[in-house]
Amino acid sequence: MPMNSPKSLPLQSSSSPDSTLRITEIFHSIQGESTFAGEPCVFVRLTGCPLRCTWCDTAYAFHGGTDMSLATVLDQVKSYGCRLVEVTGGEPLSQAAAFPLIAGLCDEGLEVLIETSGAMDISTVDPRAKIILDIKCPGSDMEDRTRWDNLQHITQKDQIKFVISDRRDYDWAVDVVHRHHLADRCPVLFSPVFGGQELRPMAEWILQDRLPVRFQVQLHKFIWNPETRGV
Numbered sequence: 001m002p003m004n005s006p007k008s009l010p011l012q013s014s015s016s017p018d019s020t021l022r023i024t025e026i027f028h029s030i031q032g033e034s035t036f037a038g039e040p041c042v043f044v045r046l047t048g049c050p051l052r053c054t055w056c057d058t059a060y061a062f063h064g065g066t067d068m069s070l071a072t073v074l075d076q077v078k079s080y081g082c083r084l085v086e087v088t089g090g091e092p093l094s095q096a097a098a099f100p101l102i103a104g105l106c107d108e109g110l111e112v113l114i115e116t117s118g119a120m121d122i123s124t125v126d127p128r129a130k131i132i133l134d135i136k137c138p139g140s141d142m143e144d145r146t147r148w149d150n151l152q153h154i155t156q157k158d159q160i161k162f163v164i165s166d167r168r169d170y171d172w173a174v175d176v177v178h179r180h181h182l183a184d185r186c187p188v189l190f191s192p193v194f195g196g197q198e199l200r201p202m203a204e205w206i207l208q209d210r211l212p213v214r215f216q217v218q219l220h221k222f223i224w225n226p227e228t229r230g231v
Ligand SMILES: C[S@@+](CC[C@H](N)C(=O)[O-])C[C@H]1O[C@@H](n2cnc3c(N)ncnc32)[C@H](O)[C@@H]1O
Pocket: 049, 055, 056, 057, 058, 088, 089, 090, 091, 092, 115, 116, 117, 118, 134, 161, 163, 191, 192, 193, 194, 218
């Protein structure tokens, strides 16, 4: 594999001091994903990701961004007066300062969600935060990046998610759910890749298979134009 291919991008950025975050955007919106869908939520989108999912809707967060201190990010989040906050990206856990950010948000008494690709070690994430662990299916072309040992740190408060392109991804995800008894451990989300397929077939596969998972669409893309940033 060539050194500059996406699969060899560095997992951890080491250029910033521990309390500086590289931020793409901070915004207040309706949570569009997870079991929290529909609730007002503040989003902190960290810049940079070592993965390149084929269907990623947030490639604008791969580069750029603004350096912000931890204190400034906490102040901005608090300014919305919203009890729910999600740390996302890019891949949020690829920045060392994400870990003190998550702890700081928990210290503020906020309900903290972390949206992560499963490619980073989650063992040192503040246990008060709720992790939404995305297990990458073959259609993402990133399934070999999953750190399977992350599953041992998942508890009832967390969620496991599969973003599914087609029937092959669906069958692959069903096999993972069964093999790891995921539905006994926490909510499991099956989310179709946005825009690429009819919704009804996957809903019907889930019903036919009596699968105890939550079928979910990205709600915000039905509220706002799907190309809009910061919603
Ligand atoms: C942009 S990612 C950022 C967090 C982290 N990098 C991850 O992949 O979980 C946020 C969520 O959006 C999902 N997502 C990205 N593009 C999507 C698309 N085209 N359709 C459906 N979900 C998508 C990802 O799978 C992930 O669950």
